[in-house]
Amino acid sequence: MVASGVRYDLAVESPEYVKELVTHHVGGYLKIAPEHTEDGPLSKMMKPGIGAYDRFKQLFDEAATKAGKQYFLIPYFIAAHPGTTDEDMLNLALWLKKNRYRADQVQTFLPSPMAVATAMYHSGVSPLRGVRHGGSEAVETVKNLRQRRLHKAFLRYHDPENWPLLRDTLKRMGRADLIGPGKHHLVPNWQPAGTGKGGGEGRRIGRKHKGQKFTTKGIHPTRVKAR
DSSP: OOOBOOOHHHHTTOHHHHHHHHHHSOOSEEEEEEEOSSHHHHHHHTOOOHHHHHHHHHHHHHHHHHTTOOOEEEEEEOBSOTTOOHHHHHHHHHHHHHTTOOBSOOOBOOOOTTOHHHHHHHHSBOGGGOOOTTTOOBOOOOOOHHHHHHHHHHHTTTOGGGHHHHHHHHHHTTOGGGBSSSTTOSBOSOOOTTOOTTTTOSOOOSSOSOOOOEEETTTEEEOBEEO
C-alpha cells in the first residue's frame, strides 16, 4: 500500500495512474505535501502551485467514489519556511478555513544540514537564482520567536489559545474585518473562559491532539497535518 510520497504534480498528468493508485494501492489515507498555498514560499521550496493539489484532490475523490471507497487525502503544510511572510500565512489560514481543514499537528520550519532552505535561512538570500555581490535575491526569513509562534497560530486558527495573538495581528495588519462571529471571519471576537493566556501558547482545552475529523465539501471527513 502507498501511504505517502506521491508526486501529485506529476500524477495529475495521468488520471489512469490516480485511478489505479486509489482503487488498488491506498489503505485508507494518503498523505501528500502541498506545503503552502502561496507562490512566495512555494517558489523557495521548488514546489508547484496549490492548483496542482486541487486537481489531484479532484481526481482522488472521483476515483474513490467510483471505486466505492471511503478514502481520505491528508495534506501537509509548514509554517515559517524561508520566503514566507505574515500575509502568506494569513492567506493559507483563510484557504484552510474555506476548505474546512483543521490542523491537528503543527511544526515550524527548522534548518537541517545540506538543505537549500537552510542556506536561505542563514544567509537571507536565495541560491536558486544565483548568488552575486549586490545582486542576489533576498529571502525573508522567520527567526523571531513571536513571529514563529504567529505562523504556527495561523495554521491552528481554530484553537482558542491562538485567538488573542491572531486578533492582535489581524488588527496590526489592517484586517480587523476578519474578526467576528460570522463564517467568513477567521477568528471570533470573544474568548472562552480559561483560554488565551500566554499570548497564544499554553494549555489546550478539549481532546488533546487527537486526529480531528471534519467534513470537506460535505462529503469526506478528512484530516490535515502541518509540519
